[in-house]
Amino acid sequence: MKFCSRRKLCRLCGSRKLTGLGTLAVFPAHAGEGPDPEGTIPSWPVEWSLCEACHHLQNTQIIQPEHLYRTSPYRSRAIPGRAAYLNRTAEIITGLPAFPKAGKVIEVGANDGQLLELLGTRERQVIGVDPSPVLPQLPEAAKPLWLDDVFEAKAAASIRRQHGMVDAIVAIGTFSRIDNLHAFLAATRYVLKEGGVFVFDIPNLASLVAHNRLDWVSHEILSFPTIGILQQFFDQNLMRLVQVLPEAGTPDNLLCVARRKEAGTEAETSVQAAIQQEQQRQGKELQSITEWVTRLPTQGERARAFLAAAREKHGTLGGIGLDHGSWNVLHVLGITPALVDVLFDDNPAIQAGGPGSGLAWPVHRLGDLAKHKPGAVVLLNQDLKLDPALNAYREKGGKVIALFPEPAYAGK
Numbered sequence: 001m002k003f004c005s006r007r008k009l010c011r012l013c014g015s016r017k018l019t020g021l022g023t024l025a026v027f028p029a030h031a032g033e034g035p036d037p038e039g040t041i042p043s044w045p046v047e048w049s050l051c052e053a054c055h056h057l058q059n060t061q062i063i064q065p066e067h068l069y070r071t072s073p074y075r076s077r078a079i080p081g082r083a084a085y086l087n088r089t090a091e092i093i094t095g096l097p098a099f100p101k102a103g104k105v106i107e108v109g110a111n112d113g114q115l116l117e118l119l120g121t122r123e124r125q126v127i128g129v130d131p132s133p134v135l136p137q138l139p140e141a142a143k144p145l146w147l148d149d150v151f152e153a154k155a156a157a158s159i160r161r162q163h164g165m166v167d168a169i170v171a172i173g174t175f176s177r178i179d180n181l182h183a184f185l186a187a188t189r190y191v192l193k194e195g196g197v198f199v200f201d202i203p204n205l206a207s208l209v210a211h212n213r214l215d216w217v218s219h220e221i222l223s224f225p226t227i228g229i230l231q232q233f234f235d236q237n238l239m240r241l242v243q244v245l246p247e248a249g250t251p252d253n254l255l256c257v258a259r260r261k262e263a264g265t266e267a268e269t270s271v272q273a274a275i276q277q278e279q280q281r282q283g284k285e286l287q288s289i290t291e292w293v294t295r296l297p298t299q300g301e302r303a304r305a306f307l308a309a310a311r312e313k314h315g316t317l318g319g320i321g322l323d324h325g326s327w328n329v330l331h332v333l334g335i336t337p338a339l340v341d342v343l344f345d346d347n348p349a350i351q352a353g354g355p356g357s358g359l360a361w362p363v364h365r366l367g368d369l370a371k372h373k374p375g376a377v378v379l380l381n382q383d384l385k386l387d388p389a390l391n392a393y394r395e396k397g398g399k400v401i402a403l404f405p406e407p408a409y410a411g412k
């Protein structure tokens, strides 16, 4: 099977006018499989392009989802802080007037079922779809219905045959990870009842540069659409974007609601308001994204010089991550074991190393910080500020350096 292929047409509008912004980084399919100083794990480039026709910013090097997700180390439940975020997200989704109080709901990209369980009730049956076979490990009582596949025609037909049509489809942290969005929307339309809702989120493009989202440079995040592009795309695919809830997610995500296009399906004012805001900043935003990408190598140089100085000052450095997304940051900035002596991450799959990784750079539990006593630790994810093990380290005089998201070294 060909693992990696290059997309030549815009993912949303089909135009050939893709302008490459260049290779942003080269690293293994799952950043969590690395760091790989001996270079034994196959690596692929992350390459972004802007569509000149619709201005969609997109990743054009595609790793087959079967390869990317079947062996992914990501487990929602292994991440501290994720439960609180998903609780809030479930409250917002189930509180939407259009969200069904009873009936059937599909969650696409259900991972280990953490959100799926929150959406399910006695009256509301949930069906999880995910290409990574992790949900079957849940306790039997907590196990919702499950389909181990990507959500395209075959999965949609299978669900409709077994369960009939559904009242809602939810995709949180998933929409921007889908390469064939046309096939995905066709599957959505095929199983969604008349009047049903599709609730999903997308990365908020305005955050990319403002919050220096180095972790978005990955093999997984393929699309950074604007609301304007999405509105057109849904229209062309017989769906309608009806609501945008910018205040509902985090500053880095926009929560959206769409429906099948039927008589009387009108967009709320929130959609037009979001599009107007985007239009006002569009020219500037495209320019600043291009500049941000161009500055990445310089940012890497500065980060490495900054860490070399910190290591000299503190003796040894520890690096702390939180799931494989944080490890993208190491790859993007070109940080090697020569700069960071010991790594910590509470995800057991990352501690064990990915398939065939042969990690030369061991990863330890955060609870072992006291044992290893690095002179200072570098944070690769802002959510880690809340971790008790990190606070205990800090209380005993440990020095914590925040490398991300808005580091002192990044400058302009």
Ligand SMILES: [Zn+2]
Residues within 6 Å of the ligand: 010, 011, 012, 013, 014, 015, 051, 052, 053, 054, 055, 056
């Ligand atoms: Zn396009």
